[in-house]
Amino acid sequence: MFLDNRQVAMDSLLEALADSLDYFQDNIERLRPSLREVLKPHYEARSKDMQKLQTLAKRHLKLLPRDADVERDDYMWLWSRLKSFVGNDSQVLIGELLEQERVLMQALATLHTHPLPESIEPVMERCWKGCRKLIRELYQLQKENR
Numbered sequence: 001m002f003l004d005n006r007q008v009a010m011d012s013l014l015e016a017l018a019d020s021l022d023y024f025q026d027n028i029e030r031l032r033p034s035l036r037e038v039l040k041p042h043y044e045a046r047s048k049d050m051q052k053l054q055t056l057a058k059r060h061l062k063l064l065p066r067d068a069d070v071e072r073d074d075y076m077w078l079w080s081r082l083k084s085f086v087g088n089d090s091q092v093l094i095g096e097l098l099e100q101e102r103v104l105m106q107a108l109a110t111l112h113t114h115p116l117p118e119s120i121e122p123v124m125e126r127c128w129k130g131c132r133k134l135i136r137e138l139y140q141l142q143k144e145n146r
Contacts, residue, residue: 003063006114009107010057016107017050017127020100027093035090035141039097042134049130052123060117094142101135 003011024043028036057063108128116124 006111006116007057007061007063009111009114010053010061010063013104013107013111013124013127014050014054014057014063016100016104017046017053020097020104021047021050023096023100027096030089030093032090035094035145038137038141039134042130042137045130046127049123049127053120053127056117056120056123060120090145091142094138094145098135098138098142101131101138104131105135 021043024039028040031039104127108124108131111124
């Protein structure tokens with residue numbers, strides 16, 4: 001079954017959300033407890049929004065969930081660990097979390113260019129605002145950890 005452009009855009013957003021959550025969960029133990037406590041509520045809210053979007057995408061866009069790219073996740077984790085050997089582990093993680101947010105913002109922007117059911121709009125807006133808030137928080141943490 002081929003996906004239309006709107007379904008592809010939603011699928012990309014859901015993938016970016018899942019990647020972001022997976023990366024955070026895979027690396028949560030590498031964060032100092034103070035950083036972990038600051039970031040955890042952001043990712044808990046993101047998880048709820050992703051679940052809501054998955055339900056809405058299935059109902060309104062006939063989009064079924066798909067499996068994560070496990071090989072990509074393994075590669076990202078290994079690459080992050082290697083970078084941490086030559087740099088500050090917290091700085092490496094914050095930089096990579098920021099990159100995840102950039103990917104997520106691009107996916108959100110692309111999806112915003114398609115007509116969507118009204119019920120999806122508030123969840124996307126919440127994701128957008130949450131992403132912006134997390135980016136501000138990550139930049140602040142980056143400054144503090146230099």
